Amino acid sequence: MKTSSTETLEVWKEPVSVWIFLLGIAALVGFIFSNGLTVMVKWWHQPAYSYGYLIPFITLFLIWQKKGRLERAPFDGSWWGIVVVTIGVLLFLAGELSTLLNVIQYSFLVVTVGVVLTTMGWRAFKIVWMPLTILVFMIPLPNFLFFNLTQQLQLISSQLGVWVIRLFNIPVFLQGNVIDLGVFKLQVARACSGLRYLFPLMTLSYIAAYFFKGPFWKRVIIFLSSMPITVLMNSFRVGMIGVLVNYWGISMAQGFLHAFEGWVVFMACIGIIVAEMWILAHIGKTPRPLREVFGLEFPAPTPADATVRRRAVTAPMIATASLLALVAILHGTLPQRVEYTPQRTEFADFPMNFGAWHGTLQPLQPVFINALKFTDYIMADYTKAGHDTVNFYVAYYASQHAGDSAHSPRSCIPGGGWVIKSLSQRNVKGVEIAGQPLRVNRVLIQMGGTEQLVYYWFQEQGRLLTNEYLVKWFLFWDALTRNRSDGALVRLVTTIPTDETIREGDARLASFARAVSPHLGAFVPD
Numbered sequence: 043m044k045t046s047s048t049e050t051l052e053v054w055k056e057p058v059s060v061w062i063f064l065l066g067i068a069a070l071v072g073f074i075f076s077n078g079l080t081v082m083v084k085w086w087h088q089p090a091y092s093y094g095y096l097i098p099f100i101t102l103f104l105i106w107q108k109k110g111r112l113e114r115a116p117f118d119g120s121w122w123g124i125v126v127v128t129i130g131v132l133l134f135l136a137g138e139l140s141t142l143l144n145v146i147q148y149s150f151l152v153v154t155v156g157v158v159l160t161t162m163g164w165r166a167f168k169i170v171w172m173p174l175t176i177l178v179f180m181i182p183l184p185n186f187l188f189f190n191l192t193q194q195l196q197l198i199s200s201q202l203g204v205w206v207i208r209l210f211n212i213p214v215f216l217q218g219n220v221i222d223l224g225v226f227k228l229q230v231a232r233a234c235s236g237l238r239y240l241f242p243l244m245t246l247s248y249i250a251a252y253f254f255k256g257p258f259w260k261r262v263i264i265f266l267s268s269m270p271i272t273v274l275m276n277s278f279r280v281g282m283i284g285v286l287v288n289y290w291g292i293s294m295a296q297g298f299l300h301a302f303e304g305w306v307v308f309m310a311c312i313g314i315i316v317a318e319m320w321i322l323a324h325i326g327k328t329p330r331p332l333r334e335v336f337g338l339e340f341p342a343p344t345p346a347d348a349t350v351r352r353r354a355v356t357a358p359m360i361a362t363a364s365l366l367a368l369v370a371i372l373h374g375t376l377p378q379r380v381e382y383t384p385q386r387t388e389f390a391d392f393p394m395n396f397g398a399w400h401g402t403l404q405p406l407q408p409v410f411i412n413a414l415k416f417t418d419y420i421m422a423d424y425t426k427a428g429h430d431t432v433n434f435y436v437a438y439y440a441s442q443h444a445g446d447s448a449h450s451p452r453s454c455i456p457g458g459g460w461v462i463k464s465l466s467q468r469n470v471k472g473v474e475i476a477g478q479p480l481r482v483n484r485v486l487i488q489m490g491g492t493e494q495l496v497y498y499w500f501q502e503q504g505r506l507l508t509n510e511y512l513v514k515w516f517l518f519w520d521a522l523t524r525n526r527s528d529g530a531l532v533r534l535v536t537t538i539p540t541d542e543t544i545r546e547g548d549a550r551l552a553s554f555a556r557a558v559s560p561h562l563g564a565f566v567p568d
Contacts, residue, residue, distance in 0.1 A: 091241060108341070117163055119359055126159055130152030153366075184514075207284040246315070251265045386566070392565060494535055
């Protein structure tokens, strides 16, 4: 006797009650993280992050692509999601107490992942975890990393761009990020560093790697290659602009044509990545056409004869909503923490004469003031005995939580055309500031036949620091424990004449440091 059986497909759907519950959780998350998200959206107005508006929609689309698999997966919830949400809440509290918005923004991602895990459970979460990682690309880099990366890319683009110009036998001179063509000078500005291509292209290549059906190592290559491709293509663009300016004038680097060149380069970068995927598709034991390993798929419609089962609000979801509601109540009722700004004397009152040193103010140009974004500053040339001269510069920041912080000379010096010959740390004998012996970064720099010796350190709330990343750690720690984020960069520079030794330059800077150190406390508070 022959028997037959049919298996009915079961699919899971969310009733209105579950959607209302999830919308309530989303509203709580939006309320809690409103400050950090508002600033993040404002950052999306910057050219380098203008793609940020698309990231949430891309993530939702990629999750929707998994609709067929998600419909067949029961959402049983996971208590591990509560752990992840709790970690995110603790990060949020740390960000709020330290007033560091990047910490709040990353804590938002952690809480989002925790809510998804709490709602779906591990089996369904494994289906969507990869699209969720794309959300990382919508968070701006911390400002100190962003500006350091910008400055490095400006220098690289300038150097490679000059190499391209010289391929056309055009005489050119490079000074920092300024390309001197003789008649015209081109500055590789921040907007030309390549960052406005790098972040969008990294996002696109990550998505391309996600869609690429191939070994993991090929996907890694697709993603990582976006960085050198962007740098090289932007450098080629800088070089070609120099060539065009040399033959047809400065209009080649301005207006619509300049912007159009940028779009051409960006599309060329995408074309190179597509070509790279074509090559990778043909490498290996079973070469395949690109259309087989890369393509956009849409989910099949739910079978009409499928048995529909309804999902329910689970205990982990209720616990998550309760935790977030508690955080939202505390966030809404507790007074907002206002950062403490200590009283200090403004640099307008800094003494121009102390001991044997006599100073002359050297005002900064507005373009540098706008870029550095300090609260107060002084720059002056101090002379002793009519010939020993030291340039004294201090940039003070009353608040650094918004990302406006001291720029490291280690990054800025090459931008001025100087070559760093040596960099070390040393103690300056006989000098104490805030009760601590002075330890400085000692940098010997050269441009052409001119040498200069630079001492610099970061002075933050009684600490004297030489490590830029340690400065950022204490910035977070002091904001969290002291409710302060003020600090300053102090820099001393002296030129080494050809008839003088480096040791004499060290002695001059040490002598000035001993003379100026007693005066700093009133202007840079402990």
